[in-house]
Amino acid sequence: MIRRILTLTLVACFALPAMAFAQEEEAAADDDGNGDGVFVVSSFKCDFTKIGDINDSWEAEGLPISQELVDEGMIGAAGVFYHLWGDDWNVHFWTVADDVSTFMAAFAEANARGAERYPEGLNIFDVCTEHKDNIYQLGESTEHGEDDD
Numbered sequence: 001m002i003r004r005i006l007t008l009t010l011v012a013c014f015a016l017p018a019m020a021f022a023q024e025e026e027a028a029a030d031d032d033g034n035g036d037g038v039f040v041v042s043s044f045k046c047d048f049t050k051i052g053d054i055n056d057s058w059e060a061e062g063l064p065i066s067q068e069l070v071d072e073g074m075i076g077a078a079g080v081f082y083h084l085w086g087d088d089w090n091v092h093f094w095t096v097a098d099d100v101s102t103f104m105a106a107f108a109e110a111n112a113r114g115a116e117r118y119p120e121g122l123n124i125f126d127v128c129t130e131h132k133d134n135i136y137q138l139g140e141s142t143e144h145g146e147d148d149d
Contacts, residue, residue: 036138037076037098043132044091050127051082054091057122065113074106091128100135
């Protein structure tokens with residue numbers, strides 16, 4: 001599943017190269033230390049009865065690859081969140097990275113690993129009808145809370 005999500009998302013990113021270039025230009029300030037990174041969200045409208053299958057595939061395939069990329073310093077974090085209340089956009093994969101170019105490199109690496117390891121993974125477009133991507137420049141935020149260990 002993750003391989004197909006990443007492949008389709010990567011294709012979408014390159015389908016509109018002017019837009020991707022503009023987003024990279026806007027995020028260039030982050031390379032100069034003037035921002036706190038980028039937050040990338042890939043959103044899907046999916047069959048509500050298939051959310052469990054999507055989650056199972058994420059946990060078995062996408063999460064381990066994403067954790068590797070975090071451990072290797074390619075991305076800061078990644079995850080998924082699901083609709084509880086709101087509109088039809090009910091599945092959202094997210095990634096935090098230093099900048100757009102770093103994200104794109106990590107995205108390509110995740111895609112390659114997914115294709116190699118899970119060639120028969122769940123195709124998200126078999127259970128989802130629409131898809132969109134957003135890249136946000138992060139601004140100032142709170143500090144992380146302390147653990148109660």
